[in-house]
Amino acid sequence: GxxxxxxxxxxxVQEGDNSIINCAYxxxxxxxxxxxxxxxGKGPQFIIDIRSNMDKRQGQRVTVLLNKTxxxxxxxxxxxxxxxxxxxxxxxxxSGYALNFGKGTSxxxxx
Amino acid sequence: xxxxxxHPSWVICKSGTSVKIECRSLDFQATTMFWYRQFxxxxxxxxxxxxxxxxxxxxxxxxxxxxxINHASLTLSTLTVTSAHPEDSSFYICSxxxxxxxxxxxxxxxxxxxxx
Numbered sequence: 001g002x003x004x005x006x007x008x009x010x011x012x013v014q015e016g017d018n019s020i021i022n023c024a025y026x027x028x029x030x031x032x033x034x035x036x037x038x039x040x041g042k043g044p045q046f047i048i049d050i051r052s053n054m055d056k057r058q059g060q061r062v063t064v065l066l067n068k069t070x071x072x073x074x075x076x077x078x079x080x081x082x083x084x085x086x087x088x089x090x091x092x093x094x095s096g097y098a099l100n101f102g103k104g105t106s107x108x109x110x111x
Numbered sequence: 112x113x114x115x116x117x118h119p120s121w122v123i124c125k126s127g128t129s130v131k132i133e134c135r136s137l138d139f140q141a142t143t144m145f146w147y148r149q150f151x152x153x154x155x156x157x158x159x160x161x162x163x164x165x166x167x168x169x170x171x172x173x174x175x176x177x178x179x180i181n182h183a184s185l186t187l188s189t190l191t192v193t194s195a196h197p198e199d200s201s202f203y204i205c206s207x208x209x210x211x212x213x214x215x216x217x218x219x220x221x222x223x224x225x226x227x
Contacts, residue, residue, distance in 0.1 A: 034216075041202075041221070042221060043115075043117070043218035043219050043220045043221045044155070044204070044206075045218070046218075089154060089155070097143075098157050098160055099145075099157075099206075101156075103153075103154050104153075
């Protein structure tokens with residue numbers, strides 16, 4: 001079936017650098033996308049979302065880019081900090097109801 | 112953002128017993144809640160959709176008689192794992208749609224179930 005996937009399962013960056021986490025989706029009907037951060041033993045935490053009528057959205061230190069032509073989503077984290085170390089999931093909402101999660105990328109921030 | 116509370120955060124039970132997990136929306140009413148299961152180093156897999164006042168909708172492959180869901184009020188959904196076995200050990204997470212009615216989902220902190 002259609003699914004959401006990630007290009008990189010793990011990402012290691014140095015503190016202060018920018019991080020880019022990528023996600024590919026295959027359901028062209030999806031009109032809403034969310035990035036979540038999950039720390040070990042905890043539930044997912046909302047980071048930022050974007051709707052299909054937008055191609056960029058910025059938050060505090062985070063930016064989400066959406067390329068509908070190639071069905072690609074990315075999360076950019078500026079000036080990555082040790083507290084950013086976690087697993088990041090993209091999720092799509094193809095039906096306006098339950099979320100479909102990608103596989104996840106583990107981000108490790110080294111000092 | 113909206114707050115979803117899940118209880119307990121962890122539980123250990125013996126094989127053959129049943130375990131109930133609660134999911135509460137603390138500052139908003141949730142007509143729909145979702146239950147996910149997550150194995151180590153894997154993504155969240157939707158188990159079922161819990162609808163207030165009606166039967167839950169289960170995803171393919173999820174046994175409805177084993178994972179009983181009750182959504183008796185607008186702020187509480189429960190998941191009961193019946194006759195638990197070691198293979199049921201997992202991280203169970205609930206979520207609820209935000210009060211805006213859009214698709215943003217707020218998640219509970221998860222319940223680590225270990226069946227021994």
